Amino acid sequence: MNIFRLILIATLIGAFVPMISQSAEKESAKKVLYFTKSAGFEHSVVKREGDQFSHSERILKDAFACAGVEVVCSKDGGLISEESLKDFDTVILYTSGNLLEKGTDGQPAISEEGVKALFEWVKNGGGLIGVHAATDSLRDEEPTEYTKMIGGAFLTHGKQEYANVRVVDPEFPAMKGLPVEFRMIDEWYLHNQINAAGNMHVLAVLESGKMEQEMYNKSETVPVMWASSYGKGRVFYTALGHREDVWEMPLFQGILVQAHKWTSGQLEGDPKPNFKDFFK
Numbered sequence: 001m002n003i004f005r006l007i008l009i010a011t012l013i014g015a016f017v018p019m020i021s022q023s024a025e026k027e028s029a030k031k032v033l034y035f036t037k038s039a040g041f042e043h044s045v046v047k048r049e050g051d052q053f054s055h056s057e058r059i060l061k062d063a064f065a066c067a068g069v070e071v072v073c074s075k076d077g078g079l080i081s082e083e084s085l086k087d088f089d090t091v092i093l094y095t096s097g098n099l100l101e102k103g104t105d106g107q108p109a110i111s112e113e114g115v116k117a118l119f120e121w122v123k124n125g126g127g128l129i130g131v132h133a134a135t136d137s138l139r140d141e142e143p144t145e146y147t148k149m150i151g152g153a154f155l156t157h158g159k160q161e162y163a164n165v166r167v168v169d170p171e172f173p174a175m176k177g178l179p180v181e182f183r184m185i186d187e188w189y190l191h192n193q194i195n196a197a198g199n200m201h202v203l204a205v206l207e208s209g210k211m212e213q214e215m216y217n218k219s220e221t222v223p224v225m226w227a228s229s230y231g232k233g234r235v236f237y238t239a240l241g242h243r244e245d246v247w248e249m250p251l252f253q254g255i256l257v258q259a260h261k262w263t264s265g266q267l268e269g270d271p272k273p274n275f276k277d278f279f280k
């Protein structure tokens with residue numbers, strides 16, 4: 001393992017573990033739905049072997065348990081309904097493809113009513129956290145309602161490479177405790193239809209202009225984490241999270257735990273639109 005990465009991980013364990021354990025004493029249990037249906041490409045981190053939880057499900061359950069938060073893991077689209085959503089304060093999505101179809105993993109699709117119920121639930125104050133492939137769901141040539149809600153549509157990615165992430169709003173709950181700049185390896189997404197609803201609050205950018213692969217060099221930076229309001233609901237997205245070892249990083253787990261504190265209303269952060277401050 002790269003020595004820089006080892007030092008970074010050690011530093012971040014120090015930064016995040018106290019934050020997580022302190023909050024376990026204060027917070028009452030909140031329920032989160034981690035929904036990982038893959039109607040398109042199925043990432044290794046969400047793939048279950050038999051009846052065992054996937055890599056990301058195990059890690060998310062443990063990290064959130066430390067913060068006193070119960071996570072329900074499911075791939076059953078039937079759970080996305082008006083009635084079921086009442087049990088949760090936040091839905092975390094790591095999905096792919098057209099979720100209205102059974103698709104790749106053969107798990108039950110979400111119904112048309114279910115998708116509408118999800119939109120309404122978020123509009124009425126529900127929290128939504130999209131991770132990595134969440135922007136590779138329910139997208140089309142024109143921005144769909146889903147794309148407007150989550151903030152962008154997956155376009156493409158190159159080979160995995162080390163790249164720099166720069167936090168541009170270090171005061172926002174999900175970014176607090178992070179180094180202002182950090183370098184890591186992952187599969188980096190490029191999005192289109194980004195900021196389709198005009199409400200994106202950019203939290204961190206990828207220094208794409210410094211990356212090795214030319215496909216990333218068209219702009220100096222691209223958004224890699226953001227937040228927005230969708231009605232009364234709070235939406236957070238991180239493009240990180242392809243690799244299994246990214247899920248093992250305290251840095252990454254800390255981002256999700258802190259993002260949930262914001263989406264569930266435990267912490268305040270203003271997602272005022274700022275996309276135009278960074279991008280033309």
Ligand SMILES: [Zn+2]
Nearest residue numbers: 043132187242
């Ligand atoms: Zn990926």
